[in-house]
Amino acid sequence: MNNLGTDVIVVGAGPTGLMLANELALAGVDVVVLERLTGRTGLSKALNLQPRTAEMLELRGLLDGAEERSFATVQDGHFAMIPVDYHGWDTRFPFQLGIPQAEVEAFLEERLAAQGTKVLRGAEVIDFVQDKDSATVRYRTDSGETRLSAKYLVGCDGARSVVRKGLDGDFPGVDGEGFGVVADVLFDKAPDGAQKQWRTMRNIGEPTGATTFKGLIPLGEPGLYRFIYGDRASRPADMRPTVTIDEVRQALLESYGDSAIVSEIRWVSRFSDAARQAAHYRDGRVLLAGDAAHIHFPAGGQGLNLGVQDAMNLGWKLAATVRGQAGDELLDTYEAERHPVGAQVLHNVAAQLGLTPRSHESRALRDLFADLTALPEVNRYLSGMVSGLGIRYPTYGTSHPALGSRLSDQDIATDAGPLRPSTLFHTGGFVLLTTTSAHIDTARTWSPHLTTQLVTALPWPATEAVLYRPDGYACWVAPTPPR
Numbered sequence: 001m002n003n004l005g006t007d008v009i010v011v012g013a014g015p016t017g018l019m020l021a022n023e024l025a026l027a028g029v030d031v032v033v034l035e036r037l038t039g040r041t042g043l044s045k046a047l048n049l050q051p052r053t054a055e056m057l058e059l060r061g062l063l064d065g066a067e068e069r070s071f072a073t074v075q076d077g078h079f080a081m082i083p084v085d086y087h088g089w090d091t092r093f094p095f096q097l098g099i100p101q102a103e104v105e106a107f108l109e110e111r112l113a114a115q116g117t118k119v120l121r122g123a124e125v126i127d128f129v130q131d132k133d134s135a136t137v138r139y140r141t142d143s144g145e146t147r148l149s150a151k152y153l154v155g156c157d158g159a160r161s162v163v164r165k166g167l168d169g170d171f172p173g174v175d176g177e178g179f180g181v182v183a184d185v186l187f188d189k190a191p192d193g194a195q196k197q198w199r200t201m202r203n204i205g206e207p208t209g210a211t212t213f214k215g216l217i218p219l220g221e222p223g224l225y226r227f228i229y230g231d232r233a234s235r236p237a238d239m240r241p242t243v244t245i246d247e248v249r250q251a252l253l254e255s256y257g258d259s260a261i262v263s264e265i266r267w268v269s270r271f272s273d274a275a276r277q278a279a280h281y282r283d284g285r286v287l288l289a290g291d292a293a294h295i296h297f298p299a300g301g302q303g304l305n306l307g308v309q310d311a312m313n314l315g316w317k318l319a320a321t322v323r324g325q326a327g328d329e330l331l332d333t334y335e336a337e338r339h340p341v342g343a344q345v346l347h348n349v350a351a352q353l354g355l356t357p358r359s360h361e362s363r364a365l366r367d368l369f370a371d372l373t374a375l376p377e378v379n380r381y382l383s384g385m386v387s388g389l390g391i392r393y394p395t396y397g398t399s400h401p402a403l404g405s406r407l408s409d410q411d412i413a414t415d416a417g418p419l420r421p422s423t424l425f426h427t428g429g430f431v432l433l434t435t436t437s438a439h440i441d442t443a444r445t446w447s448p449h450l451t452t453q454l455v456t457a458l459p460w461p462a463t464e465a466v467l468y469r470p471d472g473y474a475c476w477v478a479p480t481p482p483r
C-alpha cells in the first residue's frame, strides 16, 4: 500500500474487471473494484467459454468453478454460423463450455472475495483526473460523492465506458446498419426440430433471408432456450435495449410457426452491429480492457473471452509495475499485444457479417466458404481465430517455435512422473521448465516471482529451458537461438 487509497482501481465488475481484480489480488496488489450496480444482474448474456479462456482459467485453478456451473459442452465453434472444429489444436479443451455470463461473473466474484477483495457495489464512477503519480476517480454512492486515488486506474466498464470517454481518445469504427435480439424463452412446447441439448453449433443458427437470421440454443433447463434473431441490413428506429414481449412473440411466430407454445420470456435485449476499438489502451496511469476497449457484433462468441484474455495479459504486467519489479514501459506491451488481437476479432466479425447471403452471388460465396471450411488447414485457421488458440505474441530478435506461443498444457515428464504444467501457474508467477538447473539462476534475475520445474525432456529439439509468463505464453528459451 501507499499514501494513496489503493494501488489499482478497477471500474466495472463484469467478467473483465473481475478477472483483472483476481489477477491483481493474487499478486498481492491492493485493488478496489467499483461497480455501478447494487447487485449482479443474473443476466445470461454471453453463453460460452472458448478453449483459450478455459486454458487460462485452468492456469489459475479456476476452471473447476466454471465447469460446475456450466450447462453444456459444445464440441465445436462457428464462423458465420458455419461450424468449425477445435480438434486440430493441441489443447486439453477442444470445445466450448456452455455457461451463462452471470455464472462466470458469480464464480469470479466469489474467488475474489475468497482472496479478501470485495466489489464495492452501488458505486458509479462519474469522472477521473490523473497526474504523473496517480489517478483519482470521483464516484457516487447512496451516501454521496467520494474521491479515491490509486497508482493506476483500469476502465473495465463496458461498451459505454466512462473511463474511455474521459480519456478523450479516438474510438474509431463503424456504427453498423443491422441489429440482433436475444431472448431467453421458456417453452411449454419447443419449436419442431429444436435441439434439446447444446452439443454442437450445427443447425443452431441459420440465415432466414437475404440479411435476416435466427437461432435457438438450449440452455440446460428443460424447455429453456436462447432465441436469437435479427437483420444485418436494417434496424428499428428505436435501438434502445428494451424489446417488447409482443415483438419477440411475433418473431418466434415468423421464425418457427405456431406449433411452439411459449410459457415465459425471461430476458430480452437488443444489440447493434457497431464495431469500434479504442485507438489506445493506455494513457499514462489509465488503461482500458474488455468492452471498454472494443465493441463488436457477438458473432462467433468472442467478446467475453476477449475481455477475460485482456485481463490475463494486463494483470501480471500491472502487478509487476505496481510492485516496482518492472518499469512502467512494461504496460505499453499490453497495448502492443492486445490491440492487434482485438483488431483481428473486429476484422473476423466483419468477415462473418460479410458472409451474409444477400444476393445470388454472395450465397454462392457463402457456400464456397463453407466447403473451404471443411479443409483441415482452413478449419484450423478459423477455429484458432475464434477460440483464441491461434494467438501468438511477437517476440524480438530470435526465432524458436516455442517463443510467443501458448502453453498447450500436455503432461510433461519429470523424475517424479508426469506433471500437468498448468498446476505450476496457480500462484500467478512466471514458470521455468528446464532440463538443467543451470538456467534457474538466470531466470530468477528476471522475476523473483518464479516457479521452477526440472523436467526430463522438453518437446522441442535442442531446447534446455522454456520460461513462461504468468499468462501462459513462452517468453524466453535456452540455449538462446541465434538472432
Ligand SMILES: Cc1cc2nc3c(=O)[nH]c(=O)nc-3n(C[C@H](O)[C@H](O)[C@H](O)COP(=O)(O)OP(=O)(O)OC[C@H]3O[C@@H](n4cnc5c(N)ncnc54)[C@H](O)[C@@H]3O)c2cc1C
Residues within 6 Å of the ligand: 011, 012, 013, 014, 015, 016, 017, 034, 035, 036, 037, 045, 046, 047, 048, 101, 123, 124, 125, 126, 156, 157, 158, 159, 160, 161, 162, 182, 269, 271, 289, 290, 291, 292, 298, 300, 301, 302, 303, 304, 305, 306, 307
Ligand atoms: C446479446 C449478447 C450476446 C453475447 N454473447 C456472447 C457470447 O456468446 N460469447 C462471448 O464471448 N461474448 C458474448 N457477448 C459479449 C459479452 O457479453 C461482452 O463482451 C462482455 O460482457 C464484456 O465484459 P466486460 O466486463 O468487458 O464488460 P461488461 O460485461 O459490460 O461489464 C461492465 C461493468 O461495468 C459496470 N459499469 C459501467 N459503467 C460504470 C461506471 N460508470 N461506474 C461503475 N461501474 C460501471 C457495469 O455495470 C458492468 O457491470 C454478448 C453480448 C451481447 C450483448
